[in-house]
Amino acid sequence: MAVNQAAVKSSPVQKESNAVAVKWGGLFAGAVLLLLLTVLVAELDDWIAFTFKEHDVTQNPLEYPLTAVVIGLIANGLLRVTNLYHHIKPAIRTELFLKVGLVILGARISLDDLVTTGTGGLIQALIMVASVFLFSWWLGGKLKLNPTLRAVMASAVSICGVSAAIAAAGSVLARKEEVTYVTALVIIVALPMMVLMPPIAHAIGLPDDVAGAWFGGNIDTTAAVVGAGTIFSDEAQEVAAIVKLGQNVMIGFVAFALALYFATVVEKNKEGARKPSVSMIWQRFPKFVIGFVLVSILVSANAFSPEIVKELNSANKWIFALAFVAIGLDFHVSSIKEMGWRPVGVFMGATVFNTALALLVAWLIFGVLGF
Amino acid sequence: MAEQQSKPSSFKLSEDWLATIVGLIIVLIVGVGVLGPGPQTAKLTTAAGESTGLEVLARDDWKVTATVGGEKSKIAAPYTNLESGKTYAYECRDGQILPLAEVVDTTTREDADKAYISLLNNCDAKVVLTYQTDLAIRWPIFGLFTESK
Numbered sequence: 001m002a003v004n005q006a007a008v009k010s011s012p013v014q015k016e017s018n019a020v021a022v023k024w025g026g027l028f029a030g031a032v033l034l035l036l037l038t039v040l041v042a043e044l045d046d047w048i049a050f051t052f053k054e055h056d057v058t059q060n061p062l063e064y065p066l067t068a069v070v071i072g073l074i075a076n077g078l079l080r081v082t083n084l085y086h087h088i089k090p091a092i093r094t095e096l097f098l099k100v101g102l103v104i105l106g107a108r109i110s111l112d113d114l115v116t117t118g119t120g121g122l123i124q125a126l127i128m129v130a131s132v133f134l135f136s137w138w139l140g141g142k143l144k145l146n147p148t149l150r151a152v153m154a155s156a157v158s159i160c161g162v163s164a165a166i167a168a169a170g171s172v173l174a175r176k177e178e179v180t181y182v183t184a185l186v187i188i189v190a191l192p193m194m195v196l197m198p199p200i201a202h203a204i205g206l207p208d209d210v211a212g213a214w215f216g217g218n219i220d221t222t223a224a225v226v227g228a229g230t231i232f233s234d235e236a237q238e239v240a241a242i243v244k245l246g247q248n249v250m251i252g253f254v255a256f257a258l259a260l261y262f263a264t265v266v267e268k269n270k271e272g273a274r275k276p277s278v279s280m281i282w283q284r285f286p287k288f289v290i291g292f293v294l295v296s297i298l299v300s301a302n303a304f305s306p307e308i309v310k311e312l313n314s315a316n317k318w319i320f321a322l323a324f325v326a327i328g329l330d331f332h333v334s335s336i337k338e339m340g341w342r343p344v345g346v347f348m349g350a351t352v353f354n355t356a357l358a359l360l361v362a363w364l365i366f367g368v369l370g371f
Numbered sequence: 372m373a374e375q376q377s378k379p380s381s382f383k384l385s386e387d388w389l390a391t392i393v394g395l396i397i398v399l400i401v402g403v404g405v406l407g408p409g410p411q412t413a414k415l416t417t418a419a420g421e422s423t424g425l426e427v428l429a430r431d432d433w434k435v436t437a438t439v440g441g442e443k444s445k446i447a448a449p450y451t452n453l454e455s456g457k458t459y460a461y462e463c464r465d466g467q468i469l470p471l472a473e474v475v476d477t478t479t480r481e482d483a484d485k486a487y488i489s490l491l492n493n494c495d496a497k498v499v500l501t502y503q504t505d506l507a508i509r510w511p512i513f514g515l516f517t518e519s520k
Contacts, residue, residue: 096386096393103394291391295398304402305412311401319397 023090030091037075037325038318041068064317065227065324066195072328079329094330095162097323098223099288102241104319105226106295107304107312109238114296117209117239120371121216121246124361128217129250131357132158136350143342147266148174151258152182153343157350160248161186161220167251167284171259172266185347186220187331194224198231206363212236213362216243218355223327226320239366245289252284413502417463417492424489427502429455434503437468440496444468453486463494 045064079085109117133154140150148169155168162183169179197219201211212235215228222244229240259280299309365371384392413427427433435449446468450459460471468490492498 093386096390099387099390100394100397103391104397107398287385287387288390288394291394294395298398298402308402312398315397315401 022087026087027090030088033075033088034091034322034325034329037071038068038322041071041321041325042318044071063231064321065230068321068324069191069194069227069328072325073331074328075325076329076331092326092329094223094323094326097319097326098226099286101226101316101319101323102222102245103288103291103295104312104316105238105241106292107299107309107316108234109242109296109299111296111300113238114242114293116371117242118246120213120365120369121239121243122249123371124213124217124243124358124365125246125250127361128354128358129158129247129254132350132354133254135353136346139349140346143346145343145346147262148172149178149182149343150346151262152178153185153347153350155251155254155258156182156186156220157347157354159250159254160222160244161190163222163248163286164251164254167255168258171255171280172262181343182347184332185344187327188333189347189351190219190221190224191327191331193219194227194231197228198236201232201236207367208233208235209239209366210362212239212241213243213366214359216240216247217358217362220351221327222248223323227324227327230320243362245286245292248286249289251286252281255284256280411502411504413488415488415490415498415500417490417498419492419495419497422489422491424458424487426485426487427453428504429453429457429486430504432504436501436503438499439463439466439468439494446470450488453488455486458487458489460489460491461500462491463498466494466496468498468500 041064044067048062048067076085079088136154136157137150140153145153151172152165152168152174156162156165158164165179165182165186168174197215198211201214206214211232212229215225215232215236216239219225219228222241225240225244226237229237256278295312298304299312304312411428411430411433413425415423415425417423431452433451433453435446435451437444437446444467446461447470449461449470453459462469462471488500488502490498490500
């Protein structure tokens with residue numbers, strides 16, 4: 001009887017079902033934790049705003065993305081110290097939360113604004129993606145990075161961080177470590193930029209739309225773009241999001257072009273090289289943009305009353321807060337150490353180039369041409 | 372064992388589509404007010420010497436604001452929690468809007484599941500009384516962040 005019990009205990013079926021239970025338990029616990037942290041952020045945000053108001057500061061200078069990221073970072077540290085981090089990791093879906101928030105953000109942006117700002121955003125995206133990609137690719141070549149890492153890094157810096165890195169990696173068959181490395185760099189650089197760029201934009205006196213376009217064209221992750229825009233102003237948030245969405249749309253085209261280049265030039269004679277197809281453009285297209293445009297159309301067609309739109313904005317803020325908490329929870333530096341200084345040099349060089357060019361292009365398109 | 376075992380094919384939704392669907396569901400829930408009556412606005416407008424009334428949803432936590440002759444006017448202790456089948460009366464007198472002490476039970480009215488607000492304007496200017504609820508879904512969910520903004 002004891003033997004039978006032992007056999008049952010160690011059976012593969014039992015093990016698998018235990019693993020599934022642990023996975024779902026972690027997912028549930030992580031979701032609850034994220035929710036509680038977001039409620040804490042909301043309460044802190046109210047308290048901070050109230051405290052500033054009591055001291056005659058009507059505009060809260062510590063906007064909620066900052067509070068959310070700090071809370072996420074603290075929770076991140078505590079979870080790692082207590083070895084609980086890997087249990088709740090499946091619930092940290094920063095990109096998903098952010099995309100949901102962007103769909104709802106459509107309620108804030110009328111179709112007219114979307115067309116006007118979107119046109120400017122697409123022009124800016126074309127200029128930025130092409131210039132920054134080629135610069136990063138060139139710099140990576142100068143510092144002798146291997147072609148796959150160059151492609152992943154150039155895509156991440158020029159388009160939209162993590163998603164672009166993953167898409168490019170798929171096109172050029174990059175190694176998993178290269179994607180992990182670039183992803184870590186993207187997050188580590190994006191976070192301070194989210195915090196520092198709004199005060200810099202204020203200091204140099206950028207108008208809301210130019211500041212938003214600068215954040216959208218420059219900061220790598222969409223989450224940090226929205227965060228920086230939110231810290232600056234509501235209008236900056238809208239423009240930043242639209243400009244970033246314009247860049248997101250480029251993912252498919254760049255992934256296709258990379259696959260074509262690697263198949264015909266870099267890996268011409270290599271077996272197993274990926275054959276590019278036009279369907280890749282659709283596969284890589286950020287489909288949530290469709291939801292964003294649909295919501296914008298509904299609001300522009302007066303499908304909802306002003307009170308409902310106000311509620312949608314509140315829901316949007318809630319989802320974004322969840323995403324910002326997740327950014328703090330996602331932050332990690334361990335995978336950077338192994339790759340050496342050269343890729344970091346390329347990434348930083350490309351980021352500086354991106355920052356300067358984005359400022360110039362944003363100022364020309366939104367400041368001078370008035371999109 | 373001639374029967375071939377085929378692997379069950381599993382459908383996996385991409386993150387982009389999942390985000391789109393979740394986002395649109397939230398828009399639908401808030402937009403249609405599936406989880407509640409949605410935000411409400413009821414406005415009573417009366418010219419000098421006239422009276423008016425309006426049925427509104429019976430619920431708590433209404434925000435009440437008013438203007439007399441276009442100027443904001445503060446109402447001392449307005450009725451904010453409205454019960455179904457009751458009439459809540461206001462009167463404008465000497466430039467002030469006053470809630471009348473007596474709440475009349477009018478459950479025999481046709482639409483008795485709602486509350487009724489009436490306004491008698493004895494002032495010499497136009498009076499607008501506005502009842503509003505601003506949350507489709509109440510506090511711990513979508514009302515976050517709204518107090519300080």
